[in-house]
């Protein structure tokens with residue numbers, strides 16, 4: 351698997367944790383026994399050293415982590431208000447300058463069976479170009495994680511990303527934003543997702559609804575819905591819960607789990623992530639009950 355986009359430091363009021371959706375998804379995939387290659391770029395700074403050390407601890411491949419001499423490793427300040435959070439995403443970060451030529455070499459040498467990409471790393475033309483090169487170099491299904499981050503997206507980029515995707519994941523708020531901005535016909539979320547599937551020739555759309563579960567709509571209009579997990583979790587923050595969901599969904603797709611099972615396992619894992627600070631656990635024990643229960 352190749353995952354393209356940002357790696358960054360999520361700076362919480364009490365501590366700093368590594369983050370960025372492609373990194374988060376890659377970290378989980380590795381813990382679940384897959385071999386993700388993260389294509390990203392960091393600064394030549396202490397944060398890079400921390401990231402490489404963490405990736406080494408997590409047994410992740412660092413082949414795709416480029417080094418930028420002029421821009422810092424990404425940072426996001428996470429503001430917390432009760433159980434809600436907002437992101438202050440800084441401009442001019444190393445992940446905006448992912449190099450196209452290097453990306454192509456990595457793509458050709460890894461031959462991934464799935465490519466994952468999001469919208470944040472497309473805010474700057476340099477990384478947009480690298481993503482374009484990646485998608486041109488590889489013939490594999492493409493998963494787009496919508497991840498709308500105000501003010502760092504625009505409609506033409508989102509539209510182009512949708513045109514290039516086979517599978518699209520978003521949360522229910524993002525679907526509502528897309529429905530308004532793309533003027534998708536239909537009153538219900540399902541009708542709007544169906545319009546999205548047809549307008550962009552998608553295989554499927556995956557929509558998460560937080561504690562209320564998730565659903566998937568396929569190109570043939572069939573829908574699979576699962577309720578949220580009943581287990582009570584003491585929420586620390588919900589940052590990265592969606593990325594955990596995505597990772598388990600990918601594992602399920604690659605291992606051939608029935609869709610409903612993938613969705614409910616993805617929900618359970620995402621809920622557990624809400625019980626820790628930031629998007630990724632610092633040690634492997636966090637994954638043990640899931641690995642055991644899912645027999646992977």
Ligand SMILES: OC[C@H]1O[C@](O)(CO)[C@@H](O)[C@@H]1O
Pocket residue numbers: 358359360368369370371372374426437439470497499589590591592593629
């Ligand atoms: O994209 C901005 C933010 O989104 C996350 O990836 C979670 O999905 C954070 O780790 C990051 O700071």
